[in-house]
Amino acid sequence: MTEHRSTPSPSPAPDRRHRRRGSRARRRRGGRRRPVLWAGLAAGVVLLFTGGLVLQERTEPSGGSAGAAEASGAAGGSAAAERSAPRTVVESQEAADEPRGEGEKEEEGEGREKEKEKAPDAGSIPSSGPGTFATASGGGERVGGSARTLTYVVQVEDGIGIPARDVATEVERVLADARGWAADGQVGFRRVSHGASDFRVRLATAGTVDDICGRYGLDTGGEVNCNVGQDVMVNLKRWLLATPYYADDVTSYRALIINHEVGHFLGHGHVGCPGPGRPAPVMMQQIKGLHGCRTNVWPYDGEGRLVTGPAVG
Template sequence: MNERRRPNLPPSSVAGRRRRGGRARGRRAGRPRLLWPVLAAGVVLVLAGGLALRSATEPADTAGASPSAETGGTEEARKDEPTPEAEKAKGEKEDAEKSGEKKGKGAGTGERPDPGSIPSSGPGTFATADGGGDRVGGSGRTLTYVVQVEDGIGISAQEVATEVERVLADERGWTADGKVGFRRVSGGTSDFRVRLATAGTVDDICGQYGLDTGGEVNCNVGQDVMVNLKRWLLATQYYADDVSSYRALIINHEVGHFLGHGHEGCPGAGRPAPVMMQQIKGLHGCRTNVWPYDADGRPITGPALG
């Protein structure tokens, strides 16, 4: 067999070729290792760019503070926060309520004061409400009256007179019979007097006629319709939430006595209590009522009591 024979080369040429081949193989083997630093550098640049963008659009975190504290909370939370206008309105309302509470401890506001603040006795002298009112009622006899308030109890006679006039002018009142009429006066002679006084004074005046009011109730004696200050301000358990209505019951009941009406009982369970019933002693199945007539002009009565 014939063999190809390599040409005889000098040793230096062989060594040089080996070195060149080694360098070529080294470059080919090193290319994959060069890609990792490039890729890593790219990732760093991307992350750095993202952080820079975030720092430009978001506030930096503050140690110990929540995001809602920095931004004012979420939109829903801000809707629930009171506006300056709402805070002002709330303050005005609270001031008005406080003012009403203070006023309620005085004259005819209908508020129920602390029982301990109500004087139990007074000087027994009275102030008369000024002016007068128009005649109200039917075509029969006109009864004149004055309104008086005991001195020193902190209640205006004029305010009490306004309430009494309102009650006696109501279409469900005693004028509904079409006969009796009323007119308030401030001087001269009068047919009767409506007098608001402390419990002690009421007891004294009513006691002169043999009536025992016990520091608790009202009475009519002679020409005097005596109204107990305690009842005027506190009403009773049945009218605790409607003091104004109980005042109407006092006036209608005691003026009813002056007109000659006696006490009556409950006409039946669920029916309105007659105004001449002593409701302070219990309703006995009846419903509360403060007028002698209903809205249709029919009298509200019950069985006569001896």
């Protein structure tokens, strides 16, 4: 700054008498002031450069003009690309997530609500029936082990409004499951519709179940299922309503009914919970409580190991 203020103002040219002496003086003065002038030029460049950086930093966030963007060069273009990229990614992610995640959750929620709406009221379920049965027609393929094959029929009490064929489909699915009783590689099952059979799966009203089970001295109290002789008796109320532990998964509870009562037919007795947090055995009376176990409806686990617990007298 000082060198600008000390720079002499322009003056008229000197006459010839003083030209040589003035020329020498100017050379001497010029020689002495050259470093100062260079320093001034350097300082000006630095100020201009610094001013440019400050201007650039202030204008980029606000977007700037097209002229400023061109003046900033490739660095400015890069910065603009970096600023716009994150916004594009976020918007794309939101666009991808919103339709799928929320939509699927809403559909699942609506499905569960509809399922609950379809669940019958306990008061609408008939408590007694005629005690006669319709047998599901046709037959199924043999499933399970080859040591022995047990044949069975599926029957539904007349007048309860459930087709025998529908019940037969569910029973076949349960007995054919890889985690079912056939997982031991010994016993196999095959559904038949006529002729002799080893056992019968019978869906009936609570009154009929009480009557048939009571003939063998069992008190089912209008609430539970039983196995007596050749009959696997399934209480209609449990088939439709399950229990509090399976209220949201009635289909799984039906598997538990079949596996528990067929297990009795195969000679398995009641067992207890093997330990807190472990799967409840199917031969455990889960309707009376889980006692620290977690719900489970299959005799074997996914690796072919029997799920059991301490014997209960």
